[in-house]
Amino acid sequence: MAEPLWTAEEIAAATGGKLAGQAFRAGGVSIDTRTIQPGDLFVALAGVRDGHEFVEQAFEKGAAGVIASRQVFGPAVMVPDTLHALEKLGAAARERAPQARRGAVTGSVGKTSVTQAIMAGLTLAGPAHSSVKSYNNHIGVPLTLARMPRGTARAVFEIGMNHADEIRPLSRMVRPHAVVITTVGPVHTENFPDGEAGVARAKAEIFEGLEPGGVAVLNADNRWFDLLKGEAERAGATVRTFGTGEACDARLIDFQVPAGHAVVQARLHGKALDFPILQTGLHWGLNSMAVLLMLEALGVDLDDGLAALGSFEPLAGRGAEAQVRKGAGAFTLIDESYNANPISMASAIATLGARETAGRRIVALTDMLELGPEAEAFHRGLAEPLEAAAIDLVFCAGPLMKSLWDALPPTRRGGYAESAAELAPQVVQAVEPGDVVMVKGSNGSKAGAIAAALSALDSRSGEGA
Known part of the structure; x- marks a missing residue:
């Protein structure tokens, strides 16, 4: 039998919970009975609807066990707070895979596409793990961590925000070795009295979770670059830059769009690169520079990075x-x-x-x-x-x-x-x-x-x- 993602005993130890009923082995972690798979652990989170209302349905769909905060009929790990338990499970997944090099992606534009393009490169280099869809908030990030197999070599996480002080705890949860801020712009500005400057400072919170010696990949063409660079260096990060300027580590020279695809002309640490990508959006010139620097920071060969970009298709609803x-x-x-x-x-x-x-x-x-x-x-x-x-x-x-x-x-x-x-x-x-x-x-x-x-x-x- 394949090694489980989690055993009931491991879940109880990670969360400080108590096993009720039979021991179980889970192959995945789910918070939604609409997408649950047989053998998954179901976490009964409180939300618009209380997840405990769906426990019976989870078992009907084949859940192996649940994390719950009140009595349920079936194998369960009982905890005081199911969201805190999910956070602890995510932290335990991170700690049991010390070999995994972790990346994190934030920014006002392009987070999900850049995350998945990085994942395409990580996959070519070995056992890899990433966020699915846009799982980038206070639930999605610990859920993605909790789903990380113990044999993962590299992983990438998307981290989003609508307000200040949301990215900081998520970055500390992931503890990335490399982070990228795709760009900063007027997004969610209604939640920031000082507008775009507040958005930039909120994005800079991602540096606070960086592992010592970590890499911060920054957009040198963005108007907030100096602020972000200063915050990154204050956090002890090594800064790598992408943009169109001559001093950039990854410099975009040209972006041409023949029928159905694009050709990127660039220089990476001074070395000339010309490579095709399936994306046609002009923003993918800079996105591809960010992806290559992140893959480099996570220990992926350039050839694998270029191959990944060359085969990465636009995501649904995103081009x-x-x-x-x-x-x-x-x-x-x-x-x-x-x-x-x-x-x-x-x-x-x-x-x-x-x-x-x-x-x-x-x-x-x-x-x-x-x-x-x-x-x-x-x-x-x-x-x-x-x-x-x-x-x-x-x-x-x-x-x-x-x-x-x-x-x-x-x-x-x-x-x-x-x-x-x-x-x-x-x-x-x-x-x-x-x-x-x-x-x-x-x-x-x-x-x-x-x-x-x-x-x-x-x-x-x-x-x-």
Whole structure:
């Protein structure tokens, strides 16, 4: 039988809990009965719904045992507080794998994609582990740690925040050997009285968990670089830089986008590199520099890093492309619907503008959230990059996007609606074969509904075939 991820005795020892019922062996850790796998340990967390209400369902789906704070019927480790128990289990997983080199990723843009690109490189170099999806908060980080097998050679964790003092405890939990801050920009600024400067200081909290002699990978092109570099050095980190300047350890020289992929021209510690990647977003020039420096810091060969970048595909909702049939032809759908902020929005618009197409360039945009009192100005300000990119048609959804809609010239206006669901039929009707259509907005403003409606055209086209 394969070695278990956890035994009941190990769980009890790690959490300070007491075993109730039969001993068990768990092959995974879950907090959600919708995705639980047979043999998993189920942690009954309190949330909108109390996890204890789902214990019976967890056992029906094959859970090996549970961590609970009140009596349940089935094998369990009883603890006073299940979230604290999960944190302790994560710390125990870290301690029992001292050989594992750990990386951590934060930033205002690109955390999940960069984390998964790093993971692609780690996997080529040996037994590796990472966050799944965007598991980057006070639950997702200890859960990811608790899922780390004892034989892991390298791991990478995504760490996010909405407020100050959220990254600090998570970084101390992970205790990374290398960290990267992809960039700092006006994201979650409504939660910071001093705006973007507060966001930068909150991101710098990631240095506080660094292992002695750890590496901090920083974006030298970002306006907050000097602040971040100072905080990193105060924490004892060795700073490695990426950007377009001559002094950067990983310097982006050029980024070209032939059909379907991109070619990056760079210099790594002065050595010339030219390599292809499957990503087409202009921001992936700098992202790839950050990935290579992180992989280097975690002991991955350059050849493995380049191979990983060369095969890493865009994630769903983060630049994934599809050809969607409509009528006798097809259009290109670029799905950027998972998230949006002023930085990523401008980059995505510029990327679309640089793209060669026989048809029209169309965008469907929904509200960018958590931008505070400057939110309307940030939305209105998108008119300039849209003009610079020569976007043909702009569709807008949401009360904040109304500011952009009002700022657009009539020739660029595609349609407006108060919600993504109301806008979707307008975009579906307008798109024609040969067009390139990008959908982007904050997850909370439901941009995904527009992408889903466009994708559904494919199945409808098939019905008539």
